[in-house]
Amino acid sequence: MPLPKRTIAASFLPDRYRYYYSLSKLAMDPLYEAVPGAFDEDAEPLLDLGCGIGLLLHCLRASGRKVPYVGVDTDAAKIAAARVASTRGGHDNADFQVCDLSEQFPKHQGSVALLDVLQYLPHQAQGTLLSQAAQCVSKRGQLVIRTGLADGTWRSAMTRATDRFGHLVGWMKTSFKAQPSAQELRATLHRHGLHAEFKPLWGRTPFNNWLVLARRPAQG
Template identity: 45%
Template sequence: MSDDARPLPSATARAIARAYRPAHPLGSYWDYFYVRGKLSSDPLYPGIVDALRGTSAPVLDLGCGLGLLAHALRDAGLALPYRGVDIDAGKIARAARAATRAGLGETGFARLDLARGLPAHRGSVAVLDVLQFVPRQAHDGILDGAIAMLAPGAKLVIRTGFDDGGSRARVTRAVDVFSRVLGWMNAAPRHYPEREALCARLADAGLRVEVDSLSGDTPFNNWRVVAHAP
């Protein structure tokens, strides 16, 4: 995958976003418009779905937010059992409600602070736009825990920015800070991984590592890291 990566089609984004409409017509449409805009502008989910295609292991989504990966997987015809965890209890509740509304099978959600520990799991693991929001000292624990969860043939898929000092990195940090100011994120960015160190840690664990740009037409410094378990 490269910078020609594309987001979901607008019609698909709109269809998925319907599950995030408020229960009452006068309720907040924030999630609906966020989901619709996110899916139609960010190549994140097609890139992660593409990485998981061909696998059969259950997927644990660490820092799942509103659970959009579950919807993208089902839209692509991937019926992988899915579980999402996130520190934000409000997002978890809304993710579960949207999954129910959309009729997604074999999905589950739970609140969890990744800095304090990981749940039991065996399969593939997704860590999407998460590492920069946890303290540097927690990175190793999250990565080691995710690696230990991988079943044979499963994958660890990561989307992250890298601390490379470029203009895209500065834009990414600014937007992450703004997300915290808006209250969308529970934490400000703490530490962006270094590409060489991250890849070396995964390779030292015996995983085959691939790194591709996942910025698409956005100005952000986003990368997809796929680590294949033997």
């Protein structure tokens, strides 16, 4: 069932900039149609790292996923907008917190979402954040990542350029730092007992985005 894009975007009114931003993201970015499906059989509490204005929460609720949700982001203005929109949308069992993950990592056990965050961190910091996120994943939980990958393709170059542009126009506080490789991601997640599945998620966009679903293997 398609997402109610205009209804979700209306939660950000009267801020027309965020209304049109969210409407365009929901219309053009395949992430928001794809990610809720990853939680079809997942009832674990969800920690959304780098949640921005909280679009993932709205998409989950619109798709019938009622899991407890906590979103964290370093941008206080986005967190304020996320709280207001969540209330306007009537979403309960959800919380948003200002948090600098380089200084403090939330305590959590369950599932974790890490969407469009890794590319804004240097390689070493990527590994640290992935390790922290992986340690939060419970036996029935999962780590859901959306990231560009360093694979030498034209899509990879386009993704880097667009991320840098997003910083120049002021939407992202930090600029592009590095793309992880699939091998790096697999190795880090494997060290923490997670098996990763990679799916292309560029849809009709020119970007080299991938959806990574990482779970703990079922015990025999």
